[in-house]
Structure formats: C-alpha cells, structure tokens
Amino acid sequence: xxRNMKLPDNRLENKFSESKPLYTKSEARIEANxxxxxxxxxxTVACPAGIDISTFINKIASGNIRGAAKTIFKKxxxxxxxxQVCPVEELCVGACVYNKYNSNPIxxxxxxxxxxxxxxxxxxxxxxxxxxxKVSSDRKVALIGAGPASLSCAAHLAHEGVKSxxxxxxxxxxxxxVTGIAPYKLFSDAALKEIDWLKETGLEIQTGVDIGHDIxxxxxxxNFDAVFLGAGLGKDKFPGIPGENTSGVWGATDLIRKIxxxxxxxxxxxxxxxxxxxxxxxxxxxxxxxAILGVLEVNIIYRQxxxxxxxxxxxxxxxxxxxxxxxxxxxPVEIIQNNRLVLYTKHKITGEPQQFESDWIVIAIGNExxxxxxxxxxxxxxxxxxxxxxxxKRTSVAKIYAGGDCINGGKEVVNAxxxxxxxxxxxxxxxxxxxxxxxxxxxx
Amino acid sequence: xxxxxxxxxxxxxxxxxxxxSGPPSNCGxxxxxxxxxxxxxxxxxxxxxxxxxVSSRLxxxxxxxxxxxxxxxxxxxxxxxLDTNFKEIYEVKKRYPNHAVMVSLMVETKQEWEDIIxxxxxxxxxxxxLNFGCPHGMCERGMGSAxxxxxxxxxxxxxxxxxxxxxxxxxxxxxxxxxxxxxGFAAAKGGAHGLSLINTIKSIIGVNxxxxxxxxxxxxxxxxxxxxxxxxxxIALHMxxxxxxxxxxxxxxxxxxxxGDWRDAAEFIALGATSVQVCTAVMHYGYRxxxxxxxxxxxxxxxxxxxxxxxxxxxxxPHFTEWGNLDLNYRxxxxxDAEKCIGCQLCYIACLDGxxxxxxxxxxxxxxxxxxxxxxxxxxxEIKPSVIHQADSQIPDYVPFVDEDECVGxxxxxxxxxxxxxxxxxxxESNVIAKT
Ligand SMILES: Cc1cc2nc3c(=O)[nH]c(=O)nc-3n(C[C@H](O)[C@H](O)[C@H](O)COP(=O)(O)OP(=O)(O)OC[C@H]3O[C@@H](n4cnc5c(N)ncnc54)[C@H](O)[C@@H]3O)c2cc1C
Ligand SMILES: Cc1cc2nc3c(=O)[nH]c(=O)nc-3n(C[C@H](O)[C@H](O)[C@H](O)COP(=O)(O)O)c2cc1C
Ligand code: SF4
Numbered sequence: 001x002x003r004n005m006k007l008p009d010n011r012l013e014n015k016f017s018e019s020k021p022l023y024t025k026s027e028a029r030i031e032a033n034x035x036x037x038x039x040x041x042x043x044t045v046a047c048p049a050g051i052d053i054s055t056f057i058n059k060i061a062s063g064n065i066r067g068a069a070k071t072i073f074k075k076x077x078x079x080x081x082x083x084q085v086c087p088v089e090e091l092c093v094g095a096c097v098y099n100k101y102n103s104n105p106i107x108x109x110x111x112x113x114x115x116x117x118x119x120x121x122x123x124x125x126x127x128x129x130x131x132x133x134k135v136s137s138d139r140k141v142a143l144i145g146a147g148p149a150s151l152s153c154a155a156h157l158a159h160e161g162v163k164s165x166x167x168x169x170x171x172x173x174x175x176x177x178v179t180g181i182a183p184y185k186l187f188s189d190a191a192l193k194e195i196d197w198l199k200e201t202g203l204e205i206q207t208g209v210d211i212g213h214d215i216x217x218x219x220x221x222x223n224f225d226a227v228f229l230g231a232g233l234g235k236d237k238f239p240g241i242p243g244e245n246t247s248g249v250w251g252a253t254d255l256i257r258k259i260x261x262x263x264x265x266x267x268x269x270x271x272x273x274x275x276x277x278x279x280x281x282x283x284x285x286x287x288x289x290x291a292i293l294g295v296l297e298v299n300i301i302y303r304q305x306x307x308x309x310x311x312x313x314x315x316x317x318x319x320x321x322x323x324x325x326x327x328x329x330x331x332p333v334e335i336i337q338n339n340r341l342v343l344y345t346k347h348k349i350t351g352e353p354q355q356f357e358s359d360w361i362v363i364a365i366g367n368e369x370x371x372x373x374x375x376x377x378x379x380x381x382x383x384x385x386x387x388x389x390x391x392x393k394r395t396s397v398a399k400i401y402a403g404g405d406c407i408n409g410g411k412e413v414v415n416a417x418x419x420x421x422x423x424x425x426x427x428x429x430x431x432x433x434x435x436x437x438x439x440x441x442x443x444x
Numbered sequence: 445x446x447x448x449x450x451x452x453x454x455x456x457x458x459x460x461x462x463x464x465s466g467p468p469s470n471c472g473x474x475x476x477x478x479x480x481x482x483x484x485x486x487x488x489x490x491x492x493x494x495x496x497x498v499s500s501r502l503x504x505x506x507x508x509x510x511x512x513x514x515x516x517x518x519x520x521x522x523x524x525x526l527d528t529n530f531k532e533i534y535e536v537k538k539r540y541p542n543h544a545v546m547v548s549l550m551v552e553t554k555q556e557w558e559d560i561i562x563x564x565x566x567x568x569x570x571x572x573x574l575n576f577g578c579p580h581g582m583c584e585r586g587m588g589s590a591x592x593x594x595x596x597x598x599x600x601x602x603x604x605x606x607x608x609x610x611x612x613x614x615x616x617x618x619x620x621x622x623x624x625x626x627x628g629f630a631a632a633k634g635g636a637h638g639l640s641l642i643n644t645i646k647s648i649i650g651v652n653x654x655x656x657x658x659x660x661x662x663x664x665x666x667x668x669x670x671x672x673x674x675x676x677x678x679i680a681l682h683m684x685x686x687x688x689x690x691x692x693x694x695x696x697x698x699x700x701x702x703x704g705d706w707r708d709a710a711e712f713i714a715l716g717a718t719s720v721q722v723c724t725a726v727m728h729y730g731y732r733x734x735x736x737x738x739x740x741x742x743x744x745x746x747x748x749x750x751x752x753x754x755x756x757x758x759x760x761x762p763h764f765t766e767w768g769n770l771d772l773n774y775r776x777x778x779x780x781d782a783e784k785c786i787g788c789q790l791c792y793i794a795c796l797d798g799x800x801x802x803x804x805x806x807x808x809x810x811x812x813x814x815x816x817x818x819x820x821x822x823x824x825x826e827i828k829p830s831v832i833h834q835a836d837s838q839i840p841d842y843v844p845f846v847d848e849d850e851c852v853g854x855x856x857x858x859x860x861x862x863x864x865x866x867x868x869x870x871x872x873e874s875n876v877i878a879k880t
Contacts, residue, residue, distance in 0.1 A: 033509030036862050039793035040808070042842060061508065097786040101863060 147175020149404025152420030234368030472532025485544030577643025602634025644670025677702030688716020
C-alpha cells in the first residue's frame with residue numbers, strides 16, 4: 001500500500017474548519033502549567049485507554065514533548081486522532097477536578113494533540129524514532145478490518161516484532177476514523193496520516209480484501225498464530241417503515257462518508273430542508289454537518305425527549321448553535337414522496353399524527369451488528385455483540401480475539417484502541433513476550 | 445484612615461513606599477511619574493564614576509508559568525553622566541519638596557566620597573544611601589558588596605561619610621554574608637543613621653541549554669549576577685528581623701527584597717522596617733502597583749485599629765524567637781474538608797512520599813479495595829481499625845482523610861492543597877510532655 005495517503009481535494013469535507021486547531025508551543029505551555037498534577041488523577045480514571053494524563057501534561061510543562069508523547073503512546077498508539085475525536089467532555093475533561101473548582105477544566109485533548117503531533121514531526125525532521133521496534137519474532141497475527149481497533153492491536157504487536165497483517169475490505173484503511181468522524185473534529189487526511197505513521201512500525205495493511213469472501217476465516221486460522229476481529233459494525237439500520245427505500249432517503253454513515261471522502265459528491269442546489277431521524281451522536285453529527293454546509297433547515301426528529309437521547313448533550317448544544325432544530329416525541333411511521341419527501345410520524349405519548357416535509361431524510365438509528373457472523377461458532381450476545389473476556393479480549397473461539405465496535409455495539413474510537421491494545425498484550429503475554437502483570441502495573 | 449507618613453532618621457516621606465535604587469529610579473522623569481503615581485520616596489539609581497553597562501543584563505526564574513518569580517541582573521551603577529543626574533535630582537526636589545529623594549552612592553577614595561556627597565546634597569538630596577551591597581561587577585573593583593562583606597572597612601567608610609555629610613546616611617547591606625548582624629553592627633558603630641536591606645543575592649539564574657551559555661548571556665559568556673524579586677522575600681524578612689531584634693543596633697531599617705504588595709510591606713514593617721523599597725515588582729508591573737499598596741495598607745491598619753503605620757513597626761518581633769523557646773507541647777493536626785475537596789489527591793501523595801504517611805484514600809488503603817489497586821505492590825502497613833472506620837463513612841471515594849493520631853502537624857498537606865480552606869490545621873491536646 002502506498003505511503004503518504006491523501007484523498008483528492010474538492011471534497012465537501014474541505015469546506016469545514018477544525019473546531020480545535022493545533023496549539024502553538026506557548027498555548028500548550030500555558031495550558032499545561034494550569035494542570036495541578038493530581039495524583040491518581042480522576043481524568044486518567046475516566047480515560048478508556050488509561051493514559052497517565054497528569055504525567056504527560058507535566059512533561060509538556062517542562063518542555064519534554066517527546067516524553068509526553070511517549071507517555072500517551074504507551075497506552076494509546078492512536079493518540080493523534082483520539083486527541084481530536086474523543087468526546088473529552090464526557091471523558092477526561094469531564095472528570096478534571098477544576099470542574100469542581102469554579103474553573104475551566106484543562107483542555108486535555110488539545111494538549112494530547114500538541115504532544116503527539118509535535119513528537120511525530122520531530123521524528124520526521126530528525127529521521128529518528130520514538131520507539132525501537134524489537135527484532136522480529138516468528139509469530140504472525142492476522143487482523144480483520146483496518147479500523148482503530150485493529151490498527152492499535154497491530155501496531156502494539158509490530159512494536160514487539162510480531163508480523164501483523166491487517167485485511168481491509170474497503171479500498172482505504174482507517175474504518176470510521178477515516179469515513180465517519182465529523183470533519184470539524186478530524187479530517188480524513190489526518191487519520192490517513194496517522195496510519196502512515198503507524199505503518200512505520202512494520203505492520204502491513206492489505207486493502208480491498210474482504211475476509212470471508214476473498215480469504216476464508218479458516219485460511220487465516222491455519223496460517224496465523226492468532227486472529228483479531230476488528231470488523232466494526234455493519235450497514236446503516238433502517239426502521240422498516242414503508243417508503244424508506246425512496247430516493248432522497250439516506251443512511252447516516254453512508255451520507256457522512258460521501259461528504260468526507262467522495263470528491264464527486266455535492267449537495268443539490270435546491271436542498272433546503274433535511275430531516276434526520278434518530279437521537280444518537282451520528283444523528284447529531286450529520287445534522288450539524290449539513291447545517292454547516294448551508295442547508296437552511298435541519299431537524300433532528302427523535303422518538304423521545306432530549307433528556308433521553310443517547311447523543312451527548314454538549315454535541316447537541318453545539319449543533320443547535322449551528323442552527324439544528326430538535327423535534328421530540330415523533331415516531332416515524334411512513335415516508336411518502338410527493339414533490340418533496342413527507343415523513344409521517346405519530347406522537348410517542350398522545351399518538352397524534354404529524355407530518356414533516358423535506359428534500360432529504362437521513363436515517364441515523366444505528367448500524368447492523370453483523371461482524372460476529374463472519375466467524376462460525378463465535379459467541380454473540382442478544383444485541384449482536386461478540387462476547388470476549390474483559391481483560392484479554394479473547395472470544396469463545398480459540399486463537400480469535402476481538403475488539404472495538406463489534407464487541408461493544410458502537411462506542412468511541414478510544415474504546416476500540418484500548419481493546420486492540422489489550423488483545424495485543426494478551427497475545428504477547430501468552431507467547432511469553434510480555435510480563436502482563438508488570439505491563440498492567442506500569443502502563444495499564 | 446490611618447496616617448501612613450513616616451520620619452525615618454530625619455527623612456520625611458508621605459508614606460513608607462520608596463523606589464529602591466535601580467532601573468525604576470534611573471532618571472528624573474521616571475521618579476516624578478512615580479511620585480505622581482503615589483510613591484512616597486525614591487532612592488536614586490546608584491551614582492559613581494562612569495561605567496558602561498552590558499547587554500543583555502537580566503534573567504528570570506519562571507515558576508510553572510508564573511513569570512519572574514525571581515529576577516537576576518548584571519547591571520552596574522548609573523551609566524548616565526553625573527551632571528545630568530544631579531540636574532534632574534535638583535529638578536525633582538524642586539517640584540516635589542515633600543517627597544523623599546535619597547541618592548545612592550558608590551565610589552572608592554575618600555576624596556571621591558566627599559566630592560559626590562557634596563554634589564548630591566547640593567542637588568537637594570534628603571538623604572544618602574551607601575551602596576555596599578552590589579554583588580557583581582563593582583565588588584571586583586573593591587566597591588559594593590566587597591565593602592559590605594568587610595565589617596571593618598564598612599565601618600570606616602561609613603564614618604567618613606557620616607562625618608562629612610549633612611543629611612541622614614543609610615547603609616545598604618548585602619545579604620551575601622554569613623551573619624547579617626556583623627555588617628549591621630559595623631554600620632551602626634560607624635554612625636549610620638539607618639540601614640537598607642537587602643541588596644541582591646549573588647546568583648546564576650540559569651543556563652541556556654542549547655548554547656550552554658549561562659543566563660543572561662552577553663554573546664557567548666555570562667557572569668554571576670544579583671538575585672531579587674518575590675523569591676528572595678523570606679531571606680530579606682529574616683535579615684531585617686534579625687537586625688531589628690538586635691539591641692546593639694538601634695537605628696531604623698528600610699526593608700527591601702521581593703515586596704510586591706501591601707501585605708509584603710506590612711510583613712517587613714511588622715518585623716522592624718520603617719520604610720520599604722521596591723525594585724522588581726515595579727520593573728514587572730510599573731509604578732501603578734503603589735495605589736493598592738497605599739490603599740491596602742491603610743485598610744489593614746484600620747482593621748488592626750492602628751492610627752499610624754509607625755504603630756506597626758516591629759509588632760511581630762516579640763513573636764520571633766529562638767527554636768529553643770518554642771512550645772513542644774503545642775500540637776496541630778490536619779483535617780480535610782470533604783465538601784471543599786476536589787479530589788486532586790495531591791495531599792495524599794505529598795504526605796505519603798514527602799511527610800509522614802498518614803493521609804489515606806479508600807481505594808488505596810482500605811482492604812476492600814486491595815487487589816484492584818495499582819499501588820498494591822507494597823501494600824501499606826496496617827491501618828488502625830479506627831481509621832478504616834473513617835473510611836467507611838459517607839465521604840466520596842476521592843476525598844482523602846487524615847489519620848489524626850499519626851499526623852505530626854507539619855503543614856505540608858495544607859501548603860500544597862490548591863483549594864483555600866480545604867485543609868485546616870487544628871490544635872489538639874498534646875499527650876507528650878516534652879522538653880529539649
Ligand atoms: C457517524 C459516526 C461518527 C462517529 N464519531 C465519533 C467521534 O467523534 N469520536 C469517537 O471517538 N468515535 C466516534 N464514532 C465511533 C467510532 O468511529 C468507532 O467506535 C470506531 O471507529 C470503532 O472502531 P473499530 O475498529 O471497531 O471499527 P471501524 O472503525 O468500523 O472499522 C472496522 C473496519 O473493518 C472493515 N471490515 C468489516 N468487515 C470486514 C471484512 N469482512 N473483511 C475486511 N474488512 C472488514 C470495515 O470496512 C472497517 O474499515 C463515530 C461513529 C460514527 C458512525
Ligand atoms: C536591574 C537592577 C539594577 C539594580 N541596580 C541597583 C543599584 O544601582 N544600586 C543598588 O543599591 N541596588 C540596585 N539593585 C538592587 C535593588 O535596589 C534591590 O535592593 C533588590 O532588587 C531587591 O529588591 P526587589 O526584590 O524589590 O527587587 C538593582 C536591582 C536590579 C534588578
Ligand atoms: S500535616 Fe504533615 S503529617 Fe499531618 S497529614 Fe498533613 S502532610 Fe501529613
């Protein structure tokens with residue numbers, strides 16, 4: 001696969017600007033110096049990857065930026081992109097003790113981005129490496145899907161000299177980190193750049209290979225010491241109402257992907273109104289993206305109230321500032337195409353019918369959970385998630401590990417990264433290449 | 445409103461706030477602006493024989509993003525012609541007859557001293573300050589701290605000056621000595637009317653780690669300088685207090701070193717200073733800081749029911765004594781206010797690693813949590829049941845608690861806690877009847 005991956009210009013994504021740009025050196029120092037250097041810090045407890053946050057921030061404050069980056073990468077090799085995509089308000093930043101102290105919490109994500117990007121830039125300028133990859137062992141691991149879960153797992157393995165081959169059915173690696181993240185948080189090219197950097201560990205990515213189709217699972221099991229399943233979620237789910245296949249009705253991740261990656265895709269001139277059905281973060285994201293792109297009226301139509309939305313409040317607030325409106329208690333019943341599209345709903349409580357006209361309808365009610373079906377005999381819970389051991393990420397099938405959206409039903413990038421790391425450590429431990437107890441204590 | 449005016453050995457000033465000899469008192473135009481801003485007096489930048497100053501000449505210590513917690517300089521005395529200085533002193537005195545203008549002097553021979561004293565007094569100086577304190581550049585020429593470090597020479601020079609001068613003479617002392625009482629006593633014996641201290645502390649402020657040239661760099665070299673600013677205040681306070689307590693030395697003191705606000709000033713005055721002088725804080729923020737100094741000090745004096753600032757002079761001295769006179773039966777212990785605690789656990793780690801291992805958290809120290817703890821490799825020795833009991837109470841997990849029996853009352857936790865009033869030290873009954 002080529003180096004320096006970059007998507008063509010003229011994508012709709014290029015119309016967005018970053019909401020949290022890279023700190024300058026002095027901005028980073030000032031922010032880092034605000035950190036209290038808590039012990040057993042609550043932010044670290046809140047970080048799904050368990051990054052030792054107060055330590056890395058203190059290193060930024062002392063000017064030891066490479067040390068800061070290493071502290072981050074030890075736990076999270078996708079430190080660059082998670083710094084930008086993590087819902088920090090719900091995680092580390094939300095836990096910062098300053099929230100209890102009438103003061104602004106530390107901008108941990110932006111500091112993480114500063115440390116990691118600066119350190120990688122140093123590597124490139126100096127032609128040096130932060131980590132020495134160990135001499136290769138004869139172990140081999142195959143990984144299914146090139147999303148954050150597999151990338152994290154493969155890179156940790158590659159650091160220890162394990163040959164890791166990621167198979168990705170798409171023609172681009174990165175999973176939702178490249179195809180799904182809202183552009184104001186992270187550009188696809190930035191996610192691809194991180195993958196370029198991860199590839200320097202020696203991990204291999206083969207794109208355009210659909211496992212179960214082009215190569216069988218048995219083949220992988222036979223030829224590799226272990227297999228990691230990081231296949232994420234499936235296609236957009238639809239509510240199963242009449243008219244949902246009408247043209248102008250989109251699946252959310254489908255549409256987001258076009259906005260981000262398809263340089264031939266534009267919004268029609270006469271696109272004035274879009275109704276988004278759903279209440280999760282994907283619904284909020286696509287609604288806000290369309291509003292920023294200039295669609296005059298964007299409504300989120302949700303079955304229940306704001307308070308019950310699984311999407312984050314801070315994201316909804318931001319979307320509403322960008323002009324998105326929220327309609328509560330509306331349960332979709334049918335879509336009919338007149339001149340425009342008409343979404344018929346009924347009120348969740350009163351049952352009263354309502355109708356909403358628009359040019360497009362976007363369905364954002366989640367994605368299929370079908371990854372588990374790839375591998376015969378894999379134990380799956382009632383929600384369709386692959387069942388794993390919570391520490392080792394081992395599945396019910398020998399040699400097979402799994403992590404990311406396919407085990408949790410769709411959480412965050414950082415959860416996928418932590419899962420991939422855990423699985424890598426468990427494999428290395430099993431092969432006598434890592435003292436897991438020691439690793440947990442010191443880095444885990 | 446309390447009366448802030450002072451009369452320090454005959455030098456009258458509307459308030460005790462003076463500019464210390466240095467860049468803020470370099471020229472007449474500056475001093476006049478300072479007086480307009482509210483400063484009561486100024487000690488003119490030291491005058492002497494012509495010199496040339498280097499560039500750069502300042503370096504600073506930043507602490508955790510706070511700029512200039514300490515300042516270092518390798519500047520010498522004035523580099524402007526003496527004639528110009530005296531003309532400006534005359535001008536200032538003419539326009540500000542009620543403000544105090546002291547002139548700082550540093551020359552070598554007796555003849556030079558007499559000459560410069562005459563010219564300073566002719567220009568209208570209200571007093572003279574002998575710079576026996578500069579620790580860089582001038583001392584290598586046998587002046588400044590070279591004098592301040594030799595009590596006999598200091599005494600002799602002082603007596604020449606006192607004999608010749610018609611105005612009060614303050615001797616400015618260097619802190620670069622083993623015992624400040626030696627030069628202080630020598631100055632008093634030499635007949636000085638007052639003391640000023642401290643001048644700067646000999647220092648190297650840092651090293652440029654890219655070039656390995658110490659700071660401040662003059663091309664590829666540097667030299668030791670003099671340290672001042674907030675960081676030196678405790679050293680200055682001690683020296684002022686030591687001189688103020690000494691019954692052999694009965695002359696007023698002008699306190700200098702790290703003063704930035706009225707609190708600093710009040711502390712110096714309480715420990716025996718009559719006036720205070722400020723250099724670094726003005727270099728940092730400008731003359732305007734005096735507004736709050738005046739305002740704050742007079743409010744404080746009102747609160748303390750003192751009608752004049754002179755009532756405050758030395759009021760803390762009776763409370764300053766030798767270690768041997770301290771009460772070993774007085775005990776305090778720390779308590780943490782769970783309501784105020786934000787959960788940073790800085791007190792926990794400070795007491796664990798840097799004090800007496802008596803602050804606990806539930807997740808780290810209670811058996812129920814062991815096993816899951818990251819710190820379990822060296823489990824803490826047994827914690828008494830009474831302490832465990834505390835841990836089981838209603839306080840949130842992140843709030844540390846103090847094993848009151850084990851606490852030695854060192855204050856560390858209170859000092860590092862970022863939340864004012866969260867850790868308090870309370871007196872408790874002592875069970876030791878101790879004598880040293
Ligand atoms: C619209 C949207 C916005 C999001 N925004 C955020 C956000 O702001 N912040 C955040 O932290 N998280 C966000 N997420 C969630 C985040 O993207 C996912 O949690 C994360 O990407 C999961 O990583 P993964 O590696 O498990 O799966 P994915 O990223 O989904 O990657 C799985 C990969 O496996 C490939 N694959 C699947 N089956 C096969 C097969 N048979 N053979 C070969 N390859 C296969 C897929 O093509 C895909 O590339 C968002 C998700 C969506 C949908
Ligand atoms: C740049 C600089 C120049 C100084 N020049 C003199 C001087 O010429 N004569 C003198 O007696 N003291 C001089 N000092 C010392 C100050 O008067 C004062 O004693 C010392 O800085 C401590 O006070 P502070 O902490 O308020 O600055 C100088 C200090 C600085 C920073
Ligand atoms: S006062 Fe000292 S010994 Fe007592 S709890 Fe605080 S830090 Fe520990």
